[in-house]
Amino acid sequence: AQTVTQSQPEMSVQEAETVTLSCTYDTSESDYYLFWYKQPPSRQMILVIRQEAYKQQNATENRFSVNFQKAAKSFSLKISDxxxxxxxxxxxxxxxxxxxxxxxxxxxxxxxx
Amino acid sequence: DTAVSQTPKYLVTQMGNDKSIKCEQNLGHDTMYWYKQDSKKFLKIMFSYNNKELIINETVPNRFSPKSPDKAHLNLHINSLELGDSAVYFCASSQVGSGSGNTIYFGEGSWLTVV
Incomplete structure (x- = not known):
């Protein structure tokens, strides 16, 4: 069965600095999608960024970017500024x-x- | 217009009662879901419907019964509510094979508190 692991329950960053959130997953499939969602205190689920596994290029949305390492099954989110x-x-x-x-x-x- | 809307947003009810949460999406998607988020914020899928047909039914007590009258609606009925049912329930929808990367769009959540 597929699993998704976020090893950092909490993180802190200074305003204007850069932070990276880590994510690893386990799957035997080659075709899949990866997402990062943001949930503020209002509890609304907001899509931040998505990545198709067949695309080698890392997705970017303004200050948000990912580092997708398919072989390592890693999908980290970088927030700049x-x-x-x-x-x-x-x-x-x-x-x-x-x-x-x-x-x-x-x-x-x-x-x- | 809200893409995925669910009602009610807040629901406080007594143990043993029966309640329903309604969900509607106006995105033209053919797949809808119910997710449960418990107090530890863990999001777990409960059900998935594709064109009114049940696709995913995770290990959920049979007190929970989804109903999809058409592909734009997926309601959740809960019988004999228990304290442990207190959670935020999210409705969501997606279109498999779409150019949007199969993104799942969520409603705002329904906060259920059982007392």
């Missing part, structure tokens, strides 16, 4: 071909002013 509004829970997620999306347990990110 951290802002107070980035404070939230961040979930890494894997979508299998059978349509089930599996979430990691989340990393709570604190932004220090």
């Amino acid at each position: 951290s802002q107070l509004g980035d404070a939230a829970m961040y979930f890494c997620a894997y979508r299998a071909r059978d349509d089930k999306i599996i979430f990691g347990k989340g990393t709570r990110l604190h932004i220090l002013p």
Whole structure:
């Protein structure tokens, strides 16, 4: 069965600095999708960034970028120029071909002013 | 217009009651889901429907019964509510094979508290 592991339950970063959240996953499939979702205190799930496994190029969305290492099954999220509004829970997620999306347990990110 | 909307947003009810949460999506997606997020924030899939057909049914007590009258709606009915059912329930939808990378879009969540 596929699993998603986020080894950092909590992280802190100074405002305007860069932080990297780690995520590893386990799968035997070659075709899949990876996502990072942000969940602020309002509990709304907000898509931050997505990556198709067949694409070698790392996805980027403004201040958010990923480091996708398919062989290592690693999918880390880098947030540049951290802002107070980035404070939230961040979930890494894997979508299998059978349509089930599996979430990691989340990393709570604190932004220090 | 909200893409995935679910009602009610907040629900406080007594143990033993029966309650329903409704979900509607206007994205034209053919797949809808229910996820449960417990107090430890762990998100777990409960059910998945594709074109009104049940696709995924995780190990969920049979007190939980999803119903999909059409592909734009997926409701969740819970019988004989227990304290452990207290959680945030998320409805979501996606379109497999779409250009959006099979992204799953979530509703705002329904906060269920059983007292």
